[in-house]
Amino acid sequence: xxxxxxxxxxxxxxxxxxxxxxxxxxxxxxxxxxxxxxxxxxxxxxxxxxxxxxxxxxxxxxxxxxxxxxxxxxxxxxxxxxxxxxxxxxxxxxxxxxxxxxxxxxxxxxxxxxxxxxxxxxxxxxxxxxxxxxxxxxxxxxxxxxxxxxxxxxxxxxxxxxxxxxxxxxxxxxxxxxxxxxxxxxxxxxxxxxxxxxxxxxxxxxxxxxxxxxxxxxxxxxxxxxxxxxxxxxxxxxxxxxxxxxxxxxxxxxxxxxxxxxxxxxxxxxxxxxxxxxxxxxxxxxxxxxxxxxxxxxxxxxxxxxxxxxxxxxxxxxxxxxxxxxxxxxxxxxxxxxxxxxxxxxxxxxxxxxxxxxxxxxxxxxxxxxxxxxxxxxxxxxxxxxxxxxxxxxxxxxxxxxxxxxxxxxxxxxxxxxxxxxxxxxxxxxxxxxxxxxxxxxxxxxxxxxxxxxxxxxxxxxxxxxxxxxxxxxxxxxxxxxxxxxxxxxxxxxxxxxxxxxxxxxxxxxxxxxxxxxxxxxxxxxxxxxxxxxxxxxxxxxxxxxxx
Numbered sequence: 001x002x003x004x005x006x007x008x009x010x011x012x013x014x015x016x017x018x019x020x021x022x023x024x025x026x027x028x029x030x031x032x033x034x035x036x037x038x039x040x041x042x043x044x045x046x047x048x049x050x051x052x053x054x055x056x057x058x059x060x061x062x063x064x065x066x067x068x069x070x071x072x073x074x075x076x077x078x079x080x081x082x083x084x085x086x087x088x089x090x091x092x093x094x095x096x097x098x099x100x101x102x103x104x105x106x107x108x109x110x111x112x113x114x115x116x117x118x119x120x121x122x123x124x125x126x127x128x129x130x131x132x133x134x135x136x137x138x139x140x141x142x143x144x145x146x147x148x149x150x151x152x153x154x155x156x157x158x159x160x161x162x163x164x165x166x167x168x169x170x171x172x173x174x175x176x177x178x179x180x181x182x183x184x185x186x187x188x189x190x191x192x193x194x195x196x197x198x199x200x201x202x203x204x205x206x207x208x209x210x211x212x213x214x215x216x217x218x219x220x221x222x223x224x225x226x227x228x229x230x231x232x233x234x235x236x237x238x239x240x241x242x243x244x245x246x247x248x249x250x251x252x253x254x255x256x257x258x259x260x261x262x263x264x265x266x267x268x269x270x271x272x273x274x275x276x277x278x279x280x281x282x283x284x285x286x287x288x289x290x291x292x293x294x295x296x297x298x299x300x301x302x303x304x305x306x307x308x309x310x311x312x313x314x315x316x317x318x319x320x321x322x323x324x325x326x327x328x329x330x331x332x333x334x335x336x337x338x339x340x341x342x343x344x345x346x347x348x349x350x351x352x353x354x355x356x357x358x359x360x361x362x363x364x365x366x367x368x369x370x371x372x373x374x375x376x377x378x379x380x381x382x383x384x385x386x387x388x389x390x391x392x393x394x395x396x397x398x399x400x401x402x403x404x405x406x407x408x409x410x411x412x413x414x415x416x417x418x419x420x421x422x423x424x425x426x427x428x429x430x431x432x433x434x435x436x437x438x439x440x441x442x443x444x445x446x447x448x449x450x451x452x453x454x455x456x457x458x459x460x461x462x463x464x465x466x467x468x469x470x471x472x473x474x475x476x477x478x479x480x481x482x483x484x485x486x487x488x489x490x491x492x493x494x495x496x497x498x499x500x501x502x503x504x505x506x507x508x509x510x511x512x513x514x515x516x517x518x519x520x521x522x523x524x525x526x527x528x529x530x531x532x533x534x535x536x537x538x539x540x541x542x543x544x545x546x547x548x
Contacts, residue, residue: 042527042547042548043250043547044248044249044250044251044546044547045249045250045251045252045253045547046249046251046252046253046273046528046542046545046547047252047253047255047271047272047273048252048253048254048255048272048273048274049254049255049256049257049263049266049272049274049275049276050066050232050254050255050256050257051256051257051258051398051399052066052256052258052396052398052427052428052429053066053229053230053256053427053428053429054066054067054070054227054233055067055428055429055432056210056211057070057071057074057210057211057216057224058209058210058211058216059071059075059128059132059192059193059194059195059197059210060128060131060132060137060139060193060197061137061139061140061210062141062192062193062210063140063141063432063467064428064432065446065448065539066428067192068191068192068537068538068539069538069539069540070224070233070538071192071195071220071538072192072220072534072537072538072539072540072541073220073221073222073235073252073538073540073541073542073543074216074218074220074221074222074223074224074235074238075192075195075196075218075219075220076090076091076112076195076219076220076221076241077090077091077189077190077191077192077194077195077196078090078091078092078095078106078108078125078174078186078189078194079092079186079187079189079190080190080541080543081190081532081534081536081537081538081541082532083530083532083541083544085532085534085535087186087187087189087190089109090190091108091109091112091120091125091196091219092106092107092108092109092174092189093107093108093109094106094107095107095186100181101178101181101182102149102177102178102179102180102181103175103176103177103178104175104176104178104185105169105173105174105175105176106122106173106174106175106176107172107173108120108121108122108171108172108173108174109172109242110172111242112219112242113219113240113241113242114198114201114217114218114219114240115217115218115219115223115238115240116198116201116217117240118198118200118201119171120196120198120219121168121171121172122168122169122170122171122172122173122174123168123171123199124196124197124198124199125166125168125174125194125196126166126167126168126174127196127197127199127202128194128195128196128197129145129148129164129166129194130154130161130162130164130166131197131202132145132193133145133151133154133155133161133164134154134155134161135154135155135156135157139193140436140466140467141193141466142155142193142466143155143459143464143465143466144188144191144193144450145193145194146179146485147178147179147180147182147185147188147485148164148165148166148176148177148178148179149164149165149177149178149179150163150164150165151164151165151179165177165178165179179486180485180486180489181489182489183489184451184452184453187451187452188450188451190537191450191451191537192537192538196219197217198217201217202217212227213225213226213227213233218238219238219240219241220238220241220543221237221238221241221243221244221246221247221542221543222235222236222237222238222241222247222249222252222542223235223236223238224236225251230256230427231255231256232253232254232255232256233254234251234252234253234254235249235251235252235254235542236250236251237249237250237251243543246543246544247543248544248545248546248547249542249545249546249547252542255272258397258398258399259399260276260277260278260281260399260400261399263275263276264277264281267523273524273525273527273528274522274523274524274525274528274531275522275523276520276521276522277291277336277521277522277523278334278335278336278399278400278403279332279333279334279335279336280335281521282335282336282521283335285523286521288523289526290523290524290525290526291521291522291523292521292522292523292524293336293337293519293520293521293522294337294519294520294533295337295338295339295347295348295517295518295519296448296517296518296519296520296535297346297348297349297448297449297517297535297536298346298446298447298448298449298517298518299341299344299346299446299447299457299514299515299516299517299518300341300444300445300446300514300515300516300517300518301341301344301444301445301446301447301512301513301514301515302320302321302393302408302442302443302444302445302512302513302515303435303440303442303443303445303469303470303511303512304317304320304441304442304470304510304511304512304513305438305440305441305442305443305470305471306470306471306472306511307438307471308441309384309389310380310384310386310389310391311391311441311442313380313383313384314509314510315376315377315379315380315383316376316377316380316384316389317509317510317511317513318366318373318376318510319373319374319376319377319380319416320373320412320416320442320513321366321510321513321514322366322367322368322369322370322372322373322376323368323370323373323377323411323412323415323416324368324408324411324412324415324513324515325368325411326340326341326342326368326514326515326516327340327368329404329407329515329516330516333403333404333407334400334516334519335521336519336520336521337519337520337521338516338517338518338519339516339517339519340516340517341514341515341516341517342364342365342366342367342514343359343362343363343364343365343503343514344365344457344458344460344461344503344506344507344512344514345358345359345362345454345457345458345499345503346359346449346457346517347359347517349449349452349454349535350452350453350454352492352493352496353492353493353496354493354496358454358499358500361496361500362500362503362504365503365504365507366507366510366513366514370415373415373416374415374416374417377416377417377418377419381418387418388418388419388420389418389419389420390419390420390421390422391419391420391421391422391441391442392421392422392423392424392440392441392442393405393408393409393421393422393423393424393441393442393443393444394424394426394431394434394435394440394441394442394443394444395423395424395425395426395431395443395444396425396426396427396428396431396444397425397426397427397428397431401425401444402425404444404515405423405425405444406423408421408442408444409421409423421442424440431443435469436466436469438469438470438471443469444515445512446518447460447467448536448539449535449536450536450537451536451537452535452536454499454503455481455484455485455499456536458481458484458499458502458503459481459485461474461477461506461511461512462477462478462481462482463478468511470511470512471511472509472511474505474506474509476505477502477505477506480498480499480501480502480505481498481499481502483495483498484498484499484502526548527547527548528545528547528548529545529546529547529548530544530545530546531545532544532545
C-alpha cells in the first residue's frame, strides 16, 4: 500500500510478510450458584496480532496497509465498504449525480460526530481533501484524487488550493466536481485518503497529528485508547459514533509480534483469537477446524531501481525476473494458498466489459526460465563491461519476509554467475521511507488495490506516480494510462484494451519482477464472528465483529 477490486479501490493486506496475523481473547466464563449453570458469556473483547507498527494515522499522509486497516476502523469517510464489499453510507446519507456525471452532491447525516463531540461537517471533507492536494503536504497518495476538477493542477502548484472542485454548500451538503465522469467515484470515497479531518484539531496538533493516540481525532466505530509504539495498540468502542448500536465489540487489543512461532504460541495459549500462518505451520494446522485460507488480490514483487547500475540495464532486469523459481516459492516457502504471479493485475480481481477476467485476456507475461536468464545476464555483462556485480536487497524485518529474502538471494546468486546479493532488513516505516527516496537497488514490496479496477495497479508505473519508485518511465505507457483515465471512459471496451496493452509494455522493460499473488492461511477461534475482509481499501472491518 500500499496499499491498496471490480468496483475499484486498495493496499499493505494480512500480509504474509507485512502483517503476521490477527488474534483473539480469553474465555471469560461466568458460573451461577446452584441449579443449572448459565450459558458461558464472553466479554466483547477481541485480541489480534500485527507484525508492524502503525506508520501514521494522518489520512493525508498514510500510504501503507497497516495504517489503512486502522484508519478503516477509527475513521469514516462519505461511504465505507459494507459486509458484502459494496459501498454503504458512512458520513453521507445519500448523493445525487448531475446528468453529465461530473457533479456529485452529498447529503451528510447530522448525527455524525468526532470523538471530542464536534459535529462532522462538509467543511471537514473540504479541509481534508485540500490538505491532501496542497503541495506543501507532500502527500504520496494525492494522485488518487486527480479525478476531481483542478486536483492535479493544485497538487502541482499550477493553481491555488481554493480552486479545487470541492465545496461545502452548507454544513451538511458537500459538492464535488470531477474532471471526467468516472464510474467508480463512490468506491473511491471509501479509501483512507478521502476521509475527513477536523481543521481546528489538526492545526492545534501540528506535526504531531496522527502520531499518537491522543493527537488523533476519530469519527469511526472505534477510537484508539492506547498506542504503544512498536508494541501494539488498543481500540475501544466510540460512544460518539452515529451507528454505535451496530458495534458489538467493546475493545480490540492488537499486539505487534514479528515472529510467527511466537504468534502461534500466543494463539495456542489462548492469548490471541486469530493468527496468520507461515509455511511450516500450515501442514501442522491444515486439518484444524479453525484453519482457513483465501486468495487475495494483493501482489508481491521485486521493485528495481532503474537509475542504478546494473539495474539500469533492461537485460539485467529481465534476467532477474526469469531467474527466480516462483512455483517452488509458493509451494514450499509460502504454502498458504498464494499463487505464482507473472503479471501486475491479479487474478479474480476484476472482469471486463466482455465478462472475462483481466488475467484470462493477457495471460502470463513472464516465466521462470534459467537458460534464458543466463543468456540475458551474459549479454548484460558484455554491455556493462563487467563480470561481477553486488546489489542490495531491501527487505522488511518480519519473520516470513526474512525467509523470502534469503530465498531470492540464493536463487539469484545460483542462477546468475557473478552476482552477489546483500540483504538489508528494515522496520516497516523505515523501509517505506527508503523506497520513497529510492535509496535501494532491489526491494521486496507488496501492493494491495485501492479500488476495484485494473488502474489501481497499472497507474503505479506511470512516470510521475509517487509509488512508482523505480525511476522507470515510458511515454507510450503514460499515454495509454492517461487515455484510459480520460478520453476512453465513454468506450469501456476501448479503455479495457488500452489497459491490456499497457500491462504488456511494462513487461517489455521490466522495472519490477512479479513474485506471487498472496494467499493467507490463518487460524481463527470459532467464537469470533463477522470480521469482514475487504478486497480493497482497508483490509478488515471490525464494525460488525462480535464474540459469540
